[in-house]
Amino acid sequence: MISSGQVLQTAQSIADIQEDDGGVPWPEGHVDAWNHVECLMAMSVAGLTGNVERGYAWLERHQREDGSWPMKLVRGEPTELGGESNHAAYVAVGVWHDLLITGELDTARERWPMVKRALDYVVDLQTPRGEIVWERDAHGRAAGYALLTGCSSIHHALRSGVLLADRLDDPQPHWELAADRLANALQNLPDAFADKSRFSMDWYYPVLGGAVRGDQGLELLDKEWDTFVVEGLGIRCVSDQPWVTGAETCELVLALDALGDRRRAERLFADMQHLRHEDGSYWTGWQFANRKHFPHERSGYTAAAVVLAADALLGLTPGAALFRDIPSPVRQAGLTPPRPRG
Template identity: 50%
Template sequence: MTAHEGVATPRALLLPGVLDAEQAATTVRSILAEQRPDGALPWFTGGHLDPWDHTEAAMALDAAGEHAAAERAYRWLAEQQNPDGSWYAGYFGDGAPGMSNAAVETNFCAYLAVGVWHHHLSTGDDAFLDRMWPVVRRALDFTVGLQLPGGPIAWRLDEDGTPVQEALLTGSASILHALRCGLAIADYREEPQPDWELATGRLQHAVAAHPERFLDKDRYSMDWYYPVLGSALRGEPARQRIAAHWDRFVVPGLGVRCVSDRPWVTGGESAELALALWAVGESDRAVEILRWIQHLRHEDGSYWTGYVFEDDAIWPEERTTWTAGALLLAVAALGGDPATVAVFGAEQLPNGLAAEGCC
C-alpha cells in the first residue's frame, strides 16, 4: 500500500490511465467525506440515500481498505431494517429521520447480502458476520417471498405495501447475485437455506432464458449487461450478449449510454459494464472504458453522474458516491483484490438448485 493524506491506497486500486495512487486516494476520500457520523452514505451531501447505492459505496470502501467506515455503513442498514426484513426505497440524506420514499424495492433489500459477504471476505471478521447474519436472513427471506410464477422477483411494493405483479430484468439479475452471496454466507455458517437454493435456481433460469417474463426495458443499458454482471450468464453466452448490443450503448471515447436513444453517457453504467467485461475475460475493453470516463472526474476525486454529449453538458450536476464506488470496484477487480474478485467473478458462489424443465 501507499499512503496519501491519511488514506492508504491498496495496490489493487492502481490502474494506469485510470487511477494512480494519489488519484485513488482522493476518490476514496471523496466517498469518506460524504459519510455521515451515523454511517449512512448519501449520494452526495444532503442528497438522497437508498440501500443499494449505499451498499455499493460501502463495498468500495472495503476494497480501499477502509473497513471501519464500511462496517459503520452496514451497521446503519441493520438499524434501519423494517420488521419484515425490507428497507424503504429512499431515506433523507441530510440526517433527517425517516424515509423519503415509502415504497420498497426488492433488489435494494437483497443487495446487503453482496456487501456483507464482500466485507467478510475483505476482513475475515466472524463477529461482524454473526451480527449481520440475522439482518441478511430477514432481507433475503423477504425477497424470496416475493418470487413470481416462472422465477422472477416482483420488483416493488407500493407505498401502501401492495406488491406489484411485475419484475424487472436488471433488478432480478441483481437479486440473483445477492442470493448467491447469501448462500455463500449460509454455507460458511453451516446453516442451509433450502428456500433460497430453490429460489436461486428458478431465478437464474428466468434471467438467463426467459426475457419475456420481465417488463420490457430494453432501451436501458442495465438490462443489457446486468444478466452478465449478476452472474446469470457467463462464458460464450455472456460474450454474445455483450456483442449483440455494443453499438447501441457504447459511445467510443466517452462511455456507456444509460438509455439507447439518449445522448447521455453515465459513469455508473460505464463502470458496471467494465466490471461485467472483466468477469467474462474482456479486461482490455474494461480498462478502455474506465479510461474513457475519466472526463467525468472532478478535481476532488469524485465523479459526475453523467454527460450529455450533444450539448457538451454535465448532467445532472451532481457527483455521486455510488459512481465513484462503481469505478473503484471495477478497478479493484481488474487489480486482483481477492474479495472483489470472489464476489463479482462468482466462480465460487453457490448456484442454488437447478431449475431445468421446471418453469
Template identity: 50%
Template sequence: MTLPRRTGRLERLTLPGVLTTEQAARTVAGIAAVQRPDGAIPWFRGHHLDPWDHVEAAMALDTAGEHECAEAAYRWLADHQNPDGSWYAAYHDGDAARPTDRGKETNFCAYLAVGVLHHYLTTGDEVFRERMWPVVADAVEFVLELQQEGGEIGWKREPDGTPLTEALLTGSSSVYQALRCALALAELQDAPQPDWELAAGALGHAIRSHPERFADKSRYSMDWYYPVLAGAVRGPAALARLDERWDEFVVPGLGVRCVTPNPWVTGGESAELALALWAVGDRERAARILSWIGHLRADDGLYWTGYVFADKAVWPEELTAWTAGAVLLAVAALNGDEPTCAVFGGAELPRGLEPDCCRP
C-alpha cells in the same frame, strides 16, 4: 467458501490510464466525506440515500482498507431495518427518521448480502458476519415473498404493502447475485437454506431463458449487461450478448449510454459494464472504458453522474458517491482484489438448484 488472502490497499485501486495512487486516495476520501457520522452514505450530502447505492459505496471503502467506515455503513442498515426485513427506497440525506420513498424495492433490500460477504472476505471478521447474518436472512425472506411462479422477482412492495408483481431484468439480475452471496453466507453460518437454493436456481433460469417474464426495458443499457455482471449469463453466451448491442450503447471515448437513443453517457453504467467485461475475461475492453470516463472525474476525486455529449454538458450537476464506488470496484476487480473478484466473478458462489422447466 475459501477465504481470500487479504493484500494491499490503494495499490489495488491504481490502474494506468485510469487512476494513480494519489487519485485513488482522493476518490476514497471523497466517498468517506459524504458518509454521515451514523454511517449512512447518501448519493451526496443533502440528497437521498438508497440501500443499494449505500452498499456499493461501502464496498468501495472496503477495497481501500477503510473497514471501519464500511462497517459503520452496514451497521446503519442493521439498526434501521424494518420489521419485515426491508428498507425504504429512499431516506433524505441518509436520515433514517426521514424516509422520502416508503416503497420497498427488492433489489435494494437484497444487495446487503453482497456487501456483507464482501466485507467478511475483506476483513475475516467473524463477529461482524455473525451479527449481520440475521439481518441478511430477514432481507432475503422479504425479497423472496415477491418471487413469482416463473422465478422472476416482483420489483417492489408499495407503501401500503401491495406487492408489484412486474419483474425488471436488471433488478432481478441483481437479486440473483445477492442470493448467491446469501447462500455463501449461509454455508459459512452452517445454516442450510434449501428454499433459497430453489429460488436462486429458478431466478437464474428465468434470466437466462425467459426474457418474456420481464418488463421490456431493452432501451436501458443495464438490461443489456446486467445478466452478465450479476453472473446469470457467462461464457460464450455472455460475450455474444455484450457484442450484440455494443454499438448501440457504447460511445467510443466517452462511455456507455444509460438509455438509447439519448446522447447521455453515465459513469455508473460505464464502470458496471467494465466489471461485466472483466467477469467474462475481456480485461482490455474493460480498462479502455474505465479510461474513457476520466472526463467525468472532478477535482475532489468524485465523479459526475453523466454527460450529455450532444450539448457538451455535464448533467445532472451532481457528484455521486455510488458512481465513484462503482469505478473503484471495477478497478479493484481488474487488479485482482480477491474479495471483489469473489463477489463479482462468482466462481465459488453457490448457483442454486435449476428447475426442470426447459429440459426435454
C-alpha cells in the same frame, strides 16, 4: 488505468459525503439501501473500516420487521415507504464482500440476522415462474411486475447469501433454489420482465449478476455493443440520448471482466476517466452533444462503481473477484439459450 492511490482518494470522496448517522446519500439528499451498500463496499476496498461499520449500523437501525428498507430516507426519516426487492437483497452482497476483504467472521455473524431477514423478504416476492417482483408498496401489496436489472442484481445477492450462509454454518437451501429459478427466468423468459430495454442496465446486468456467462454472455454483450458504447467516452445510460454515465460504464467493465474480456474492460475503464474530478470524485455523466456534465453533480454511487471496477482490474483486495466468481446457475435439460432483449 488509475493508481491504487487514486482509488483510495476516490473512496475517501465517498467517506466525505457520508452523513453523521452513517447513511451515504445521493446528491439530492436521500439514501436508499442499494446505493448505500455499494458505497460501503467501495469504502471496504479502501480499508475505511470505521465508515463501513457506521454504514452497516445505519442499515441495522432502518431495516423493518419484514426485512425490507424504505425506498428513500432523508436524514434518517422515510420519505417513500415501499420496499424494493433489489434494495433488500443487496445487503447480502455487501456483507459477503466485506467478509472476503476482512476475514472477520464475528462481524459477519453479527450482520447475519439482517441478511437473513432481507433475503427471506426477497424470496417471498418470487412468482411461480421464477421472476421476483420489484417491490411491496407502503400497504404491503406486492407489485404486479418484475424488472430485469433488479432481478439480475438479486440473482447475485442470492448466490452471495448462499456462500455467506455456508461460511457461517447456517445453510439456506431455499435461497439456492430461488436463485436457480430466477436464473432460468433471466435466461429464458424475457416476457417475465417489464420492457426497459432502452436502458443499458437491462442489456449487461444479466452478465454482471451472474445469470448469463460464457459464450452466451459474450453474445449478449456483442448484440447491443454498438447501441450503447460510445468510443472514447463510456456507455450510454439510455439508448436514445447522447449521455454517457460513469456508474453504468464501470458496471459494464465488471461484466466484461467477469467474462474474461480484459481488453475491452480496461479500455472502457480508461475511456470513462474523463469524468474524474481533481478531488477523486466522479461526475455522474457527460452529455456529449451539448458537451456538459449532466446532471451537474458528482455522485457517491459513481465513485463506488469506479472503486469496485478498479479493484477487479488491479486485484487490490481479496474481494476483487466478487463479480467474477458468482456461482453458476444449475443447468437444466431442455432450457433454451438466453435471448437478449432490446
